[in-house]
Amino acid sequence: MSSEVLSITGLKKSYGSKEVLKGIDLKVDKGEIIGYIGPNGAGKSTTVKLMLGLEEGYSGRIEIFGEDIAGQGGSYKQRIGYIPETSEMYDSLTAQEYLTFVAELYGMDYDDADRKAEQLFDVFGLGDVYHSRISSFSKGMRQKTLIVSSFLHNPDLLFLDEPLTGLDANSVMVFKEILARFAAEGKTIFYSSHIMDVVEKISNRIVLLHGGHIVANGSFEELKTQSKEGSLESIFNQMTGFHEHEDRAAEFVSIVREG
Amino acid sequence: MENFLILRLLDLFKPVFLKMGVEYKTMRRILQVKLTMDQRRKPTVFSQSMKKKDKPEKNEFFKSLWIYGFFGLMLIPFLFLKENYLFQVSILFSIFMFIIMTTLISDFSSVLLDLRDKSVLDTKPVKSKTVSMAKLLHVTIYMLYITLATTLIPLVVSVIFKGILFSGLLLASFALADIFIIAFTALLYLFILRYFDGEKLKDIINYVQIALSIGIMIGYQVVARSFELVNLDYQLEFAWWQLLLPPMWFAGLFDVLLGGSRSFGNVILTLFAVLGPVVSILVYVKMIPDFERNLQKLTAQTGKKKASSKWKVFRSMPFFISKEELPFFRFTRIMMKNERDFKLKVYPSLGFAVVVPFVFMFNSYSMMSFEEFAASRSYLTIYSVMLVIPMSVIMLAHSGSYKGSWIYQVAPVKSLGLINKAALKAFLFQLFLPLFLLVSIMFSFLFGLRILDDLIAVFLAALIYTLLCYLAGERELAFSLPFDAVKQSGDIKVFLLFLIIPLFVGLHFLALILPFGVAGYAILLFAVNWILWKRLR
Numbered sequence: 078m079s080s081e082v083l084s085i086t087g088l089k090k091s092y093g094s095k096e097v098l099k100g101i102d103l104k105v106d107k108g109e110i111i112g113y114i115g116p117n118g119a120g121k122s123t124t125v126k127l128m129l130g131l132e133e134g135y136s137g138r139i140e141i142f143g144e145d146i147a148g149q150g151g152s153y154k155q156r157i158g159y160i161p162e163t164s165e166m167y168d169s170l171t172a173q174e175y176l177t178f179v180a181e182l183y184g185m186d187y188d189d190a191d192r193k194a195e196q197l198f199d200v201f202g203l204g205d206v207y208h209s210r211i212s213s214f215s216k217g218m219r220q221k222t223l224i225v226s227s228f229l230h231n232p233d234l235l236f237l238d239e240p241l242t243g244l245d246a247n248s249v250m251v252f253k254e255i256l257a258r259f260a261a262e263g264k265t266i267f268y269s270s271h272i273m274d275v276v277e278k279i280s281n282r283i284v285l286l287h288g289g290h291i292v293a294n295g296s297f298e299e300l301k302t303q304s305k306e307g308s309l310e311s312i313f314n315q316m317t318g319f320h321e322h323e324d325r326a327a328e329f330v331s332i333v334r335e336g
Numbered sequence: 337m338e339n340f341l342i343l344r345l346l347d348l349f350k351p352v353f354l355k356m357g358v359e360y361k362t363m364r365r366i367l368q369v370k371l372t373m374d375q376r377r378k379p380t381v382f383s384q385s386m387k388k389k390d391k392p393e394k395n396e397f398f399k400s401l402w403i404y405g406f407f408g409l410m411l412i413p414f415l416f417l418k419e420n421y422l423f424q425v426s427i428l429f430s431i432f433m434f435i436i437m438t439t440l441i442s443d444f445s446s447v448l449l450d451l452r453d454k455s456v457l458d459t460k461p462v463k464s465k466t467v468s469m470a471k472l473l474h475v476t477i478y479m480l481y482i483t484l485a486t487t488l489i490p491l492v493v494s495v496i497f498k499g500i501l502f503s504g505l506l507l508a509s510f511a512l513a514d515i516f517i518i519a520f521t522a523l524l525y526l527f528i529l530r531y532f533d534g535e536k537l538k539d540i541i542n543y544v545q546i547a548l549s550i551g552i553m554i555g556y557q558v559v560a561r562s563f564e565l566v567n568l569d570y571q572l573e574f575a576w577w578q579l580l581l582p583p584m585w586f587a588g589l590f591d592v593l594l595g596g597s598r599s600f601g602n603v604i605l606t607l608f609a610v611l612g613p614v615v616s617i618l619v620y621v622k623m624i625p626d627f628e629r630n631l632q633k634l635t636a637q638t639g640k641k642k643a644s645s646k647w648k649v650f651r652s653m654p655f656f657i658s659k660e661e662l663p664f665f666r667f668t669r670i671m672m673k674n675e676r677d678f679k680l681k682v683y684p685s686l687g688f689a690v691v692v693p694f695v696f697m698f699n700s701y702s703m704m705s706f707e708e709f710a711a712s713r714s715y716l717t718i719y720s721v722m723l724v725i726p727m728s729v730i731m732l733a734h735s736g737s738y739k740g741s742w743i744y745q746v747a748p749v750k751s752l753g754l755i756n757k758a759a760l761k762a763f764l765f766q767l768f769l770p771l772f773l774l775v776s777i778m779f780s781f782l783f784g785l786r787i788l789d790d791l792i793a794v795f796l797a798a799l800i801y802t803l804l805c806y807l808a809g810e811r812e813l814a815f816s817l818p819f820d821a822v823k824q825s826g827d828i829k830v831f832l833l834f835l836i837i838p839l840f841v842g843l844h845f846l847a848l849i850l851p852f853g854v855a856g857y858a859i860l861l862f863a864v865n866w867i868l869w870k871r872l873r
Contacts, residue, residue, distance in 0.1 A: 133629055169373045174369070174372070182365070
């Protein structure tokens with residue numbers, strides 16, 4: 078079996094007359110952590126949604142675990158974990174109820190899921206709210222719940238869309254370490270975010286999407302030599318052709334002052 | 337999580353679902369979760385606390401069922417009409433289908449059109465067929481409860497007086513009608529979803545819902561009257577258009593099975609009664625994938641609306657809207673225009689409000705000549721426009737994005753009461769006034785300009801009534817509560833508030849007897865308005 082987990086060829090997607098993805102080619106190997114970045118509206122979330130089958134109607138080919146996802150039910154989702162950008166959950170349920178429900182959708186046994194979820198909650202320091210409703214949770218607690226729900230069934234491929242939202246610095250460290258360990262174990266992580274420092278540190282490969290195309294694809298070191306910029310943030314600015322941040326900031330400040 | 341009785345009943349049909357290719361265990365689990373969530377009210381923003389103990393769960397939904405039992409009482413008189421099944425049953429089913437369909441549209445559209453499920457369920461290895469079936473059953477279960485609540489008493493009455501046979505057929509027909517309504521509504525949505533997209537689609541659904549509610553109301557009047565105009569013994573001849581009125585199908589069914597009719601028309605109607613629901617549900621099940629695909633369009637945010645700058649007018653009206661109120665007035669107007677859930681709950685009743693005065697009026701019209709009628713006091717039926725007020729005022733406190741109301745607390749607003757005062761004014765201006773003017777103009781054509789002073793008095797009364805409805809309510813801040821909290825307190829309160837309207841009519845009648853009474857009445861109302869609105873903080 079090849080080590081290729083994900084393969085996208087010539088992926089195009091339009092909404093009405095607006096073409097969002099204009100031909101994406103991407104191959105991801107087992108154990109990689111891909112940092113998937115791009116400006117707002119570049120089509121990052123659309124790509125992820127297409128891979129999860131949340132959106133339909135594209136041209137091109139998406140293969141996950143070596144099989145074309147079109148036409149093969151949803152069984153490949155069995156091995157995928159997903160943290161959506163909009164932290165949508167059934168939040169009138171308690172964490173226990175929600176997590177066991179999700180686990181059962183992945184075919185896990187209720188008791189196993191319950192035990193495992195509670196242990197994971199404990200690790201995150203949330204043991205005492207395991208039986209409380211999610212609607213009463215803070216942002217960080219909700220995010221931890223989402224993280225637990227996406228790992229519970231021990232997936233091989235993870236799609237993480239801004240997974241750190243609302244987490245405190247300590248939790249961020251824990252989570253980064255978790256990702257590193259899983260990647261070392263051979264899990265593949267597809268990580269999209271706007272926080273460049275984190276992407277820079279954790280990814281072994283960075284894919285930059287701009288205007289419906291992939292404009293950069295390589296390790297941070299490769300990108301650095303390519304663009305002669307020091308940080309991922311400035312690489313990002315350069316590649317997306319954005320140079321006017323000082324002007325924009327000055328304009329903002331002066332408008333606020335006007336009163 | 338509770339193991340619901342209804343799910344245990346559903347287990348009996350497990351083989352059927354498995355045969356259809358549905359993952360039964362998963363579907364059952366999804367339903368269980370959905371039903372559990374329905375039982376819980378979301379806590380509101382300001383009363384949110386972390387260590388809130390879960391109270392023993394009582395389904396709020398079941399508490400609201402009594403109102404359907406009450407509606408059901410309306411069915412009973414029609415059980416005792418002469419042995420003319422065609423007439424009796426078509427009226428019976430007109431009312432029944434009206435109740436069920438309006439409930440489905442206003443309360444359960446959100447289930448059919450729910451998008452939250454997508455990110456939670458569709459990312460999991462679950463067949464879309466299973467999810468869709470769970471959705472369909474979720475709606476069906478509620479329809480079942482509502483049907484039972486509505487028909488239980490009529491059914492008991494019919495067992496006692498009409499016998500088992502009649503009642504059994506009645507029950508079966510109610511079930512068929514339910515199936516038809518669910519499938520028909522879903523197919524209607526599907527049809528719209530197919531040809532339009534994004535924002536426009538939501539608007540269209542909104543308007544269809546409104547039109548449908550009004551249409552059913554008028555249709556009911558037509559059915560009732562078509563029998564009234566000819567006399568009761570009249571045997572309605574079969575005509576093709578009867579096939580377009582589902583209540584007539586069931587009338588045909590009864591006439592064939594119990595009335596012994598073998599006429600061609602009735603047999604056709606009977607066929608429709610049986611095949612209509614079956615075919616429509618089969619078509620729906622076939623179309624489900626299509627439905628789900630198109631549902632995605634609901635998330636697409638398209639279209640830019642031009643901002644209007646009509647607000648400037650109000651800056652020069654400090655008498656009605658103070659400077660502090662203006663921002664909230666503006667805000668409420670925009671919210672009422674854009675908040676879909678609000679429109680969905682309130683707009684259909686706006687439609688009713690236009691129709692109802694005429695319905696009442698024609699009821700009295702049928703007894704006199706036009707001259708008599710034009711000189712009469714039938715125009716007082718315009719008070720029924722006020723029926724729209726209680727629901728609207730209650731709904732003003734609710735919003736789909738209620739969590740945004742933290743802004744009220746954070747902003748340096750002088751008095752929070754101001755927000756509601758402005759919101760009420762915005763409602764009166766934006767929704768009530770146009771409606772009232774429309775009906776007033778139509779009435780002025782019918783009754784002449786002599787009723788002008790009466791109309792002014794009615795409008796002043798409506799202003800007071802609005803305030804009373806507000807004071808009787810929770811007085812929560814505008815758009816600060818989630819919608820699901822409405823159900824349980826709403827129905828009873830709205831109903832009680834309706835009872836105030838006849839008091840106004842009574843006073844108006846008294847005023848009509850006295851010389852210059854109406855003018856005096858209007859001045860009195862104006863003074864009361866003045867005091868009440870001034871004191872509202």
